[in-house]
Amino acid sequence: GESVGLHLPTLSVQEGDNSIINCAYSNSASDYFIWYKQESGKGPQFIIDIRSNMDKRQGQRVTVLLNKTVKHLSLQIAATQPGDSAVYFCAETSNDYKLSFGAGTTVTVRA
Amino acid sequence: KAGVTQTPRYLIKTRGQQVTLSCSPISGHRSVSWYQQTPGQGLQFLFEYFSETQRNKGNFPGRFSGRQFSNSRSEMNVSTLELGDSALYLCASSLDPGQKAFFGQGTRLTVV
Numbered sequence: 001g002e003s004v005g006l007h008l009p010t011l012s013v014q015e016g017d018n019s020i021i022n023c024a025y026s027n028s029a030s031d032y033f034i035w036y037k038q039e040s041g042k043g044p045q046f047i048i049d050i051r052s053n054m055d056k057r058q059g060q061r062v063t064v065l066l067n068k069t070v071k072h073l074s075l076q077i078a079a080t081q082p083g084d085s086a087v088y089f090c091a092e093t094s095n096d097y098k099l100s101f102g103a104g105t106t107v108t109v110r111a
Numbered sequence: 112k113a114g115v116t117q118t119p120r121y122l123i124k125t126r127g128q129q130v131t132l133s134c135s136p137i138s139g140h141r142s143v144s145w146y147q148q149t150p151g152q153g154l155q156f157l158f159e160y161f162s163e164t165q166r167n168k169g170n171f172p173g174r175f176s177g178r179q180f181s182n183s184r185s186e187m188n189v190s191t192l193e194l195g196d197s198a199l200y201l202c203a204s205s206l207d208p209g210q211k212a213f214f215g216q217g218t219r220l221t222v223v
Contacts, residue, residue: 032209043115043201043214044154089154097208098144098167101154 010106013084019077021105023090026071030092034099035064035075037086044089047075077107085109113138115204115215123221129190132218136183136204143185144212145177148199157200160185161208192222 013019025033031052036044048059050066050073057064063076073090087106091099116135124130136143145157156169160179177187183204189196199219203212 034211036214043117043216044203046211046213049211091154093209095209096167097142098156098159098169099146099154099203099212100156101146103153 008105009103010108012108012110013080014110015080015082017080019075019080019084019107021075021077021088021090021107023073023075023102024071025073025090025092025102027092027094027100028071029094030071031095032093033064033066033073034091034093035062035073036089036091036101037084038089038104039086047088080107080109082109082111115202115213117200117202117215117218119218120216121219121221123223124192126192126194126222128192129188130192130220131186131188132200132202132220134185134187134202134204134215136185136202137213140204140206140213141183142205142208142210142212143179143183144203144205145185145187146201146203147171148201148217149197154201157187159208166208189220194222196220197222 034049035047038044050057050064061078065074087104089104091101118133142161144159147155159167163179174190179185199217201217203214205212
């Protein structure tokens with residue numbers, strides 16, 4: 001079936017640097033995308049979302065880019081901090097309203 | 112405003128038993144979804160409820176069921192528990208289907 005996947009399972013980043021987490025999706029009908037952050041022992045925390053009629057959206061220190069042509073989504077975190085260490089998931093949904101998640105990227109911030 | 116509340120946080124059950132998990136959505140949210148998270152399979156969609164109706168169901172056996180009440184609170188039930196049902200069960204709520212979904216802390220179920 002359709003699936004959402006992340007390019008890399010782990011990412012190590014120096015504190016203060018920018019992080020880029022990538023995600024590829026295969027369902028061309030997907031029209032809504034969400035990035036979540038999950039810390040150990042907690043549920044996924046909403047970070048930012050984007051609909052398919054946009055190609056970029058910015059939040060506080062985060063930017064999501066959507067390239068529908070190649071079905072690619074990325075999350076950019078500016079000035080990565082130790083508190084950003086977590087597992088990041090992209091999720092997509094189409095008109096069936098169920099979220100399909102990628103496998104997740106574990107981000108480790110080096111001091 | 113309180114977030115999504117799931118109870119209990121932790122549960123240990125024996126094979127063959129059944130279990131009921133509870134989810135209280137964010138006030139005003141009408142859509143509730145359930146997900147199973149395991150190290151091997153990641154986050155898998157179980158079902159989604161809106162206005163007390165199950166509108167979508169994932170690829171799980173009939174042992175997994177759920178319901179939603181008129182106040183939007185939801186429960187899920189797993190009967191005849193198997194060792195493989197050990198997982199973190201997550202509930203998410205949104206104002207309406209297809210809108211941004213917020214997750215609870217989850218219920219960690221261990222089947223022994």
